[in-house]
Amino acid sequence: MNRERTLRLSEGVIAKTVGEELVLLDYGAGVYYGLDAIGGRIWQLASEGKPLGAIVDTLLEEYDVTRETLEADVEALVGDLTERGLVR
């Protein structure tokens, strides 16, 4: 994982929380996406400009999970968001 990478949220993507989760609207594509509580937290931290390393460090304090598992989960989500054009 590139701990220094900062995600740039794509323009035209609107995010709203519902409970602890998040709904994303890609307005241009007209598609909705849902993120669970951890995914929503990652989006929130990324939108604050935190690099991936800082996001992982923050989540390690909030969730009972190993660094290895968390890094794999964050990388998978970032890959998914990038592939769908929601972040750069």
Added chain:
Amino acid sequence: MPTLDASDVIHEGALDPESRVAVVVIRRTRSAPHAYGIDYKDGTRFVLDGDDVWCSWAADSTPEDTATYLLGPVLAYVLRLRGTLALHASGVCLDGKAYLIAGNAGMGKSTTATQFAARGVDIVTDDVAPLVWRDSGAFVLPGYPRLRLWGDVAASMFGAADALPLLTPTWAKRFVDLTADGYRFATGAVPLGGIFVLAGRAATPSVRTLHGHEAAIALLRHASMTHALDASMRERELTQVTELASAVPVRELTAPDDLERAGEVCDLIVESLR
């Protein structure tokens, strides 16, 4: 009637799965940004201009045809342009609260509502369910006192398709008149108790509660006229729907694939509220 000479097309395609005419063109005028035009392919044109709704129609159309458009997609679009969330749903009143039954065309919204109507339950709306927020929460505004059914459903529930009158002389859809004896129709706003989304059919009907983003996205799929809204309206819709999904229970229903068993959906809804 205002003209729409210099205008930009903001939507072209299917307006509504239940629309009689599958393709319409919606335009926004450049000179008056609050004026919109809706052109149906049969020649009917609506112009929404501020508080006015204008309409012209082809010589072979009937007033009932035009009323069908007006009371369905056109007024739903007026509501959406004014910032009122409207779901593609029927509404019934149980224990003083409105429960919406949302779903795609053909999933059984009106059929389920008609089953409730036959049981003496107040009907709140059919097809378009406008939602407003008051201090105590979300309320459903009543629609007009009719339930619209296809002929096969009318035949199954009333013995023969022609037991119910046609909605218009030119279309096969029929209606139940809720002002007739034995039926009840809500006369004012009803507090929203919950939303059921008809999601599929199976031999054994079932219900499950949706949470978080799953609930919100299920509702977003059934918001009226979403595809004809601009980015700021879509953002507002997202806010309204996420608030709604947090405020009331959203449940997914699987209905039996047999009209003769349509009453089981009502039983399931009532049971899930106990």
